[in-house]
Amino acid sequence: MIRKICIVITARASYCRIKAALNEIRKHPALELQLVVAASALLEKYGCILDSLEKDGFCITAKIFNMLDADNNTAAAKTTGLGTIELASLFENIKPDVVISIGDRFETLSTAIAASCMNITLVHVQGGEVTGNIDQKVRHAVTELADVHFVATAKAQNRLVQIGKNPEYVFNTGCPSIDLALQAKNITQYCESETCENKKPDAGEKYLVVMQHSVTTELQYTRKQIRETLNAVKILNIPTYWFYPNADPGSPEITKGIREFEEKCHDHLIRFVKNFEPLQFLQLIRNSSCLIGNSSTGIREASYLGIPVVNIGTRQAGRERGSNVTDTDYDCEKIVQSVNNQLLHRRYSSETIYGNGHAGKKIAELLATIPLIADRKTDY
Amino acid sequence: MIRKICIVITARASYCRIKAALNEIRKHPALELQLVVAASALLEKYGCILDSLEKDGFCITAKIFNMLDADNNTAAAKTTGLGTIELASLFENIKPDVVISIGDRFETLSTAIAASCMNITLVHVQGGEVTGNIDQKVRHAVTELADVHFVATAKAQNRLVQIGKNPEYVFNTGCPSIDLALQAKNITQYCESETCENKKPDAGEKYLVVMQHSVTTELQYTRKQIRETLNAVKILNIPTYWFYPNADPGSPEITKGIREFEEKCHDHLIRFVKNFEPLQFLQLIRNSSCLIGNSSTGIREASYLGIPVVNIGTRQAGRERGSNVTDTDYDCEKIVQSVNNQLLHRRYSSETIYGNGHAGKKIAELLATIPLIADRKTDY
Amino acid sequence: MIRKICIVITARASYCRIKAALNEIRKHPALELQLVVAASALLEKYGCILDSLEKDGFCITAKIFNMLDADNNTAAAKTTGLGTIELASLFENIKPDVVISIGDRFETLSTAIAASCMNITLVHVQGGEVTGNIDQKVRHAVTELADVHFVATAKAQNRLVQIGKNPEYVFNTGCPSIDLALQAKNITQYCESETCENKKPDAGEKYLVVMQHSVTTELQYTRKQIRETLNAVKILNIPTYWFYPNADPGSPEITKGIREFEEKCHDHLIRFVKNFEPLQFLQLIRNSSCLIGNSSTGIREASYLGIPVVNIGTRQAGRERGSNVTDTDYDCEKIVQSVNNQLLHRRYSSETIYGNGHAGKKIAELLATIPLIADRKTDY
Amino acid sequence: MIRKICIVITARASYCRIKAALNEIRKHPALELQLVVAASALLEKYGCILDSLEKDGFCITAKIFNMLDADNNTAAAKTTGLGTIELASLFENIKPDVVISIGDRFETLSTAIAASCMNITLVHVQGGEVTGNIDQKVRHAVTELADVHFVATAKAQNRLVQIGKNPEYVFNTGCPSIDLALQAKNITQYCESETCENKKPDAGEKYLVVMQHSVTTELQYTRKQIRETLNAVKILNIPTYWFYPNADPGSPEITKGIREFEEKCHDHLIRFVKNFEPLQFLQLIRNSSCLIGNSSTGIREASYLGIPVVNIGTRQAGRERGSNVTDTDYDCEKIVQSVNNQLLHRRYSSETIYGNGHAGKKIAELLATIPLIADRKTDY
Numbered sequence A, B, C, D: 001m002i003r004k005i006c007i008v009i010t011a012r013a014s015y016c017r018i019k020a021a022l023n024e025i026r027k028h029p030a031l032e033l034q035l036v037v038a039a040s041a042l043l044e045k046y047g048c049i050l051d052s053l054e055k056d057g058f059c060i061t062a063k064i065f066n067m068l069d070a071d072n073n074t075a076a077a078k079t080t081g082l083g084t085i086e087l088a089s090l091f092e093n094i095k096p097d098v099v100i101s102i103g104d105r106f107e108t109l110s111t112a113i114a115a116s117c118m119n120i121t122l123v124h125v126q127g128g129e130v131t132g133n134i135d136q137k138v139r140h141a142v143t144e145l146a147d148v149h150f151v152a153t154a155k156a157q158n159r160l161v162q163i164g165k166n167p168e169y170v171f172n173t174g175c176p177s178i179d180l181a182l183q184a185k186n187i188t189q190y191c192e193s194e195t196c197e198n199k200k201p202d203a204g205e206k207y208l209v210v211m212q213h214s215v216t217t218e219l220q221y222t223r224k225q226i227r228e229t230l231n232a233v234k235i236l237n238i239p240t241y242w243f244y245p246n247a248d249p250g251s252p253e254i255t256k257g258i259r260e261f262e263e264k265c266h267d268h269l270i271r272f273v274k275n276f277e278p279l280q281f282l283q284l285i286r287n288s289s290c291l292i293g294n295s296s297t298g299i300r301e302a303s304y305l306g307i308p309v310v311n312i313g314t315r316q317a318g319r320e321r322g323s324n325v326t327d328t329d330y331d332c333e334k335i336v337q338s339v340n341n342q343l344l345h346r347r348y349s350s351e352t353i354y355g356n357g358h359a360g361k362k363i364a365e366l367l368a369t370i371p372l373i374a375d376r377k378t379d380y
Helices: A012-027 A050-055 A073-094 A108-117 A133-145 A154-162 A176-186 A216-236 A251-264 A278-286 A301-305 A332-345 A359-369 A373-379 B012-027 B050-055 B073-094 B108-117 B133-145 B154-162 B176-186 B216-236 B251-264 B278-286 B301-305 B332-345 B359-369 B373-379 C012-027 C050-055 C073-094 C108-117 C133-145 C154-162 C176-186 C216-236 C251-264 C278-286 C301-305 C332-345 C359-369 C373-379 D012-027 D050-055 D073-094 D108-117 D133-145 D154-162 D176-186 D216-236 D251-264 D278-286 D301-305 D332-345 D359-369 D373-379
Strands: A003-009 A031-038 A062-064 A098-102 A121-125 A148-151 A170-172 A208-211 A240-243 A270-273 A290-293 A309-312 A325-328 B003-009 B031-038 B062-064 B098-102 B121-125 B148-151 B170-172 B208-211 B240-243 B270-273 B290-293 B309-312 B325-328 C003-009 C031-038 C062-064 C098-102 C121-125 C148-151 C170-172 C208-211 C240-243 C270-273 C290-293 C309-312 C325-328 D003-009 D031-038 D062-064 D098-102 D121-125 D148-151 D170-172 D208-211 D240-243 D270-273 D290-293 D309-312 D325-328
Touching: A003 A012, A003 A073, A003 A108, A003 A359, A012 A031, A012 A050, A012 A098, A012 A176, A012 A278, A012 A359, A031 A050, A031 A073, A031 A359, A062 A073, A062 C073, A073 A108, A073 A216, A073 B073, A073 B108, A073 C062, A073 C073, A098 A108, A108 A121, A108 A133, A108 B073, A108 B108, A108 B133, A121 A133, A133 B108, A133 B133, A148 A154, A148 A359, A154 A170, A176 A278, A176 A301, A176 A359, A208 A216, A216 A240, A216 A251, A216 A270, A216 A290, A216 A332, A278 A301, A290 A332, A309 A332, A325 A332, B003 B012, B003 B073, B003 B108, B003 B359, B012 B031, B012 B098, B012 B176, B012 B278, B012 B359, B031 B050, B031 B073, B031 B359, B062 B073, B062 D073, B073 B108, B073 B216, B073 D062, B073 D073, B098 B108, B108 B121, B108 B133, B121 B133, B148 B154, B148 B359, B154 B170, B176 B278, B176 B301, B176 B359, B208 B216, B216 B240, B216 B251, B216 B270, B216 B290, B216 B332, B278 B301, B290 B332, B309 B332, B325 B332, C003 C012, C003 C073, C003 C108, C003 C359, C012 C031, C012 C050, C012 C098, C012 C176, C012 C278, C012 C359, C031 C050, C031 C073, C031 C359, C062 C073, C073 C108, C073 C216, C073 D073, C073 D108, C098 C108, C108 C121, C108 C133, C108 D073, C108 D108, C108 D133, C121 C133, C133 D108, C133 D133, C148 C154, C148 C359, C154 C170, C176 C278, C176 C301, C176 C359, C208 C216, C216 C240, C216 C251, C216 C270, C216 C290, C216 C332, C278 C301, C290 C332, C309 C332, C325 C332, D003 D012, D003 D073, D003 D108, D003 D359, D012 D031, D012 D050, D012 D098, D012 D176, D012 D278, D012 D359, D031 D050, D031 D073, D031 D359, D062 D073, D073 D108, D073 D216, D098 D108, D108 D121, D108 D133, D121 D133, D148 D154, D148 D359, D154 D170, D176 D278, D176 D301, D176 D359, D208 D216, D216 D240, D216 D251, D216 D270, D216 D290, D216 D332, D278 D301, D290 D332, D309 D332, D325 D332
Parallel strands: A003 A031, A003 A098, A031 A062, A098 A121, A121 A148, A148 A170, A208 A240, A208 A290, A240 A270, A290 A309, A309 A325, B003 B031, B003 B098, B031 B062, B098 B121, B121 B148, B148 B170, B208 B240, B208 B290, B240 B270, B290 B309, B309 B325, C003 C031, C003 C098, C031 C062, C098 C121, C121 C148, C148 C170, C208 C240, C208 C290, C240 C270, C290 C309, C309 C325, D003 D031, D003 D098, D031 D062, D098 D121, D121 D148, D148 D170, D208 D240, D208 D290, D240 D270, D290 D309, D309 D325
Antiparallel strands: none
16 A cells, blocks of 8 residues: 655755655655745745745645744744644644654644654654754654654664664664755766856866854854854955845744845855755856855764864754864854865865765665554554 | 742542642732633532632632534633633733642643743643543643642652653642641531532431543443443442542433433432532542542542542552552443452551641741742753 | 535524525536534534434535534634634645635634635635524624625615625625525425434324524523523424524523423423424424524525424524514513414414525536635725 | 733734724724734834834733745745644633634734634734735635625725625724824824835935735746836836835745845835834824835725825735725836826825724724624624
8 A cells, every 4th residue: 555655844945855755755655745835934934935946846735834034033933833733724624644853943843743642653854963042852752753764864763772762763864955965965066956057156167065053942042143254255255155044933033134234245255045956056056166164964964975064152062073074153254264274274175974865765665665554553 | 929820620630639738829928819710610500619719718800601512622721722722811911920830630721831932930720640541641741731730649750750850840749639638537527518508418327429431542332331330330239429520521321321211210329419518528438448449539539548449440440548548440340249248348548658747837838938930941 | 617615604594594505506517515514513512413414415525523522602703713723724726716605603713714814715604694692693703704795685785785895796696505405395205314214203193393502692691591492392282393592602501401400390391402404494394383483494495495483582582574574572471472472373384585595506606716816806 | 800801913004004994993992902923014124014013112921923924825824724723722811702803814814713713803904995905805705704804995885785794893984094094194204214214215205115025826936926016116207215015925925026126226215114113104104205015005094194095916906995096007117107207196085985083093992882692692
């Protein structure tokens, strides 16, 4: 019998991370993919993924607009509540056999709660990692609600077993984002794409990439944090691709900081972008001289690609990392110095902490074979 | 500065369990109690607690009707989502310093998510225990979202530290339900009460108490499970106080089973009840000959009171228990036999696994002194 | 191009009323039926329609559980709000060309608001009538949100034109419930049905039918109102089919009144029922000696079938009626007398105030041809 | 007994319109004001009113964040649904005697539905007017749900009586916005204000004001509509205060049009603003040479102030207007010509179609004396 696998994508970043698995699930003869797009993944200002999905040939089962419009944590909580309501209704109607919750964004709690309350087998991808921010709490809470765990590292696997998860249901598949990174590495020619083409760096061009998100437990410092990095990059005076932040509380504050900067400085070399396709995005990272900010991309994909990273602040605190990462504070001077050091070092050798590029296949295969809740009643 | 302590009560059972702490919080000069009543705690059919609160002299900050009307897990998920939305709005307006989430009912996830998303210090009472059912997942997920833990047993404390919780924020306060049990034990005279009076057993009367809830992961067996126990109690032919079930999915199925039974059998000795006051409830338990079913009352309060318990099925699987508990299956014959054995054994000696009756005071004192999130920023 | 016609059914009564139109829409080559079942139409205690739909061969596009569980007007308001949210999401995903809102129950506001906010052509069936209760407000508000009106009487048509509705979009189709009544009249043999069979009256049996709902603007009198009628019917001492009430605020109060009655009186001739199939229901009415209560069935279908009706209270105040209706108060004595008078009068001659039995066809034909909002932009 | 009067403000424009009444309600000894701020009135990008409320000395009873973040009509419907849920909970807890719904924005439906479902006396301010857009439907639907009507013009009063509203409950109070306009007229000195000061025009400066909102039934033309007006104003080449649009679907599209314009044109004389205080706003209008766009301010306040207005498109179609208004299309050339004609004409004489400046007092007095639903039960 074909298993219906429902994946809820709530952000562009999650799409990039899971895409390799989606491809394999779609191709698998025993699986049917139910793709749900929700929250910021539907909003233009956060890099709506609908065009990318269409281009990549994915059909959408449902769209759920559940983001509240307000830059505060209250809105984040309500977005989560609304998502829970709507996903419960949707699951009732599309009857998935398995629901997949990705990573640690607060909206993924909606997916996890709806599925677990409804006794639908819940798979959590990327559990067991350690970081700062509300992400940490969310990730661990989703782990507790989940029935099966597809983790990205050996340490994460150990951690889940240590806290009492049944080892039979904890699988180290690696992170599917590394599958894409492998692809990006092997393509010598730059992928042309309608949406990204005009943002493409010239061949051989030297440039930086910045990805800096708000830290929801430090919202009062958001504006200061973004200013320090903006000033550092201005001083570095190297062409830079700067990604708009994810849809977290604090994100509009970052956008305001950027607008303010743009109004004051007209002679900078920064290009603010948001809509890169997953593969082009990784090619952009792969060909960059240094990645700056607090995104997990610096920790995961960049370690595989060997890209020098300057990681700022507490957002990734505790996450396993390769030798390519230098940590620093939200401090203009320190950032400049760290980047300069990384530029001198140049490329690092590839590390496979987060996988070797075959996560998608493993995930699809497991989804077709793991025992569902219905099949393992005695465990409960 | 006075700290505002917000407690959300979603079921009569939770009120019984936390009442001793509420009393101490109310009396504490450094604390202000914000009492929110929600979900089944507002519904007459599940034993609405508004009258009890008034009688006990508590003021209510807000009432939130968020129970969906449908006997399925989909409704349970939506109830949780709606609760999250409404509690977020409420917290935004009443600005608590601390939010307390009690136990492991699915609706407590709403409280936990709203508070944690909003960076409000979240205290979880009764974490770290092990059981079956969805309760297990909910309890552990709330633990992961919480900042401070007031556990009821030494083992629970160890377990939370083992899975990585900071020991400085894990306190073994004991369970405040034992405070009430202590009180019930010391009162020789039966408490008269307007609402319970007419249900009072006669002095010296020998009777059983039954509390059997649905198991949300075994919903398809609910009707069978209730039938077995009903038949067993009929065969035992002893006066019995039988409590209507909590507001879980499956609960209407139990109620239907009871109605069916009542239509068929007119010569039984069962009294179906729901609205006992917390203290009268514990007196009823204390004077009973045996407690039957799958309620945690059999595990917690009954072990302190030394009452023989026949615990049925998986719902309490794994929970620490005293020597007063005999486990059995949903099987009429086995239940009859187990009860008869317990009746022969009579009263057990008191055990203090779940506390010694001073939890309320400890909890209030801790609430006045624990560092709030705002004060321990560096942890994050 | 095939037009997608979405109908949201929120109560068993609405299903009976619209079924004839559903049949015609389904058969029409230019129309595709999108059937949504929501609110009380999904709940067993109010006569869940899922089995009936299956038996009648209808496919369901989506189920939406949106009833709040609380017997008060607050819950009714929240049910409406939740319905609006969920229907908006659903319409976004199933993209209907036309949405149909039926009658005047408060939940129909959800349908009307979602469709009108989203610029989807909204058809209101049964507007322009006058009654008491919140129904009156709801009906007129939906009329104001609707683009096209299928009314049941000539007076209703005039009224809508008088208050400014464009006559081109106000159609007197008659009420589709009369189509079923016509069918019920023409069938001499009683329809057997699995679900109703055992409730079937014997051939030639003389019996009454009672349908009494709560009046949401007179909730404080609900219990008294039901008591008066129960006593009257007890005094009449004739076999009686008594239908459980609709899912309005006050409905549980009525159910309680009935339970109380049943506990006290064991020698009555009343049969309490809820799950009649639409056609059997009308056959039951058609063969009854008198219909008692405050249901619009007494006003609409009964006038066509010529059945004597004793209409109680303000709920139908102002609604056009035939000579078969006698009005009275919630007063035991007056009800008994009115019923006795009606029993002496016996059958009335058929009146076609609410249509002549061909509404379904007219409605389907109009749905295929009326200009959609998109086609008549200039009106706005 | 003091009556609790609850007013829900969902947009800055509504605050400007109702402020004079708020002042009088607050001062009235028999009334207690319950002020609820919701939806776009809480969002910085739409001109958050919290600072203004504080400055004006109003206490807030509750804040409700219910705006969905998505630029489409689906989000508008969901915002309305969420508002209904949250307002119902709030009304349950703060127990207002009267709820006031202002005007015709879609979110006001939430207020109206919650209050009417809950049998709370609902007063509608500004009913009975005629316009284009979804506003028309919303206004009339709220009228149908309301119990008492405070209209702004004699024609509106007649219209409500004609469609069947009880004349005893339809009062022509005039529009409270005219009270403020009267005040603005009488103040010779320009009000200084912290928030507006730096935007203040110089004394004697000649300037235009533009207020152009999206038309929710013509969303596909929004970008074109804004472009035409931007080009017209650029050609006119006169200093201009241009207000950001209300929070309607289509509003982000307008904002984008403005950003696009700003990127291309650096030599224009437009100042884009959003946060004017109610009184300063009216002074700005009063001293302007011409008001351009599709705001009702051009129809209401401007007619009293005698300001020349160029009204564009269908948004105000059908609304009663003074001789100061010239209508035109979204056509750059026609707009330029209409504005030039109005500039030649200069100031018009004051008209009192929408009141004479004493609405606030009348409204407060009526609120203290009108019979509540509870007092006029017999009407139902």
